[in-house]
Amino acid sequence: MPKIVDHEQQKIKVAEAAWRVIRQSGIENASVRNVAQEAGISPGSMRHYFSTQSELFLFSMNLVSERANARIAALSFDRPMPEVVRDMMRELLPLNEEKRSEMEVWLAFMSRSIWDAALHDLANRVYEEMNQGMIRTVAALAEQGLVRKELDAEEEGRRMQVFVDGIALHGLLYPERMTPEYMERLLDQYLEELYRK
Amino acid sequence: MPKIVDHEQQKIKVAEAAWRVIRQSGIENASVRNVAQEAGISPGSMRHYFSTQSELFLFSMNLVSERANARIAALSFDRPMPEVVRDMMRELLPLNEEKRSEMEVWLAFMSRSIWDAALHDLANRVYEEMNQGMIRTVAALAEQGLVRKELDAEEEGRRMQVFVDGIALHGLLYPERMTPEYMERLLDQYLEELYRK
DNA sequence: TCCTTTTTAATACACTCGTATTATATAGGT
């Protein structure tokens, strides 16, 4: 029998190499050769895991959202709801190097998804996930009486999403101006106002 | 004497061709040849106006912000301030095809500015402009008594900027979900809350 | 009409691209 290599593990290794190349020099330079070199394997070998560059991109993009989901799922939920909500939203901001890294790559893929049809579905799927998550969060806050029961959960959920993504975007594009501290400040201000509604 | 061609006009023609290529197939495909073809001139001829691709990108990116500035400057300012403010902010959202086009290109350049040092300065300059504009707007509203005088103009200006950019981002990335109507709705809600402060 | 300066076009160079094909090395079951 042949040499057995954990296929999925190898794909992840390559995808993470792609992340690093994208962060360093953009998607336009994430060529098969550059990514393979960053991953420490030969281009020919890489094609064994991703038969096409498009597959690699899709997998890499998907891995970003999986990582974020995993981090959120790993939070402890048996705490006061405001604490949980705050922590959830903090996972959607580039507050540390790990999250900044992932989100920079995510932005690159999202920006590309505007014209690259291969990424379009995944982009919309993740949006929908996030959207449902936010709406359910607001609805849960309403049920617990932490916000007005009449508050439109769908509407407020979308506002929440827009505001958090706005903070994250500024954090990525203008890191000197939008520091982690300021991001948290804006987030906390938003939540405080929300709880007054 | 030689054939005289309006140099600046020609550069603009080429830059707009670059926009179209970028919208259609991304910056990664905005090669010298592709842009020249879209502009209807030869690649060799194009190098007469932009001796390097980097120059073309910088000029194209700058032209986007100039166009937005021009549109804002063209607004009539002898109206009630809330109307003016609303119209100003509407210019920062992809509410029609023209603005959507420019902003898609702008997003591509901003995304690239994360790793492309050549675009970094322009990106920050435009941020600063926008930032000052928002802060002065809030301050002016405070002076007119339209918002609380104690309101921190700098803080609220940044919140405004984050929220507007968040709406615009969603408008670009999720046009089916974030329609022009919904963008205006979110904007008006924000302004209404602002005037209650 | 001719001449000079600018604009345009064409071609070339070295390099990188995505992908396909082919050959080599590797490691487990018999």
Next chain:
DNA sequence: ACCTATATAATACGAGTGTATTAAAAAGGA
């Protein structure tokens, strides 16, 4: 120890890349 399925590597191909160089065309003043 050998065999075989798998993983890795190397090479090739046609096409596209940014940029430089060189030649042709064009148009207004003399």
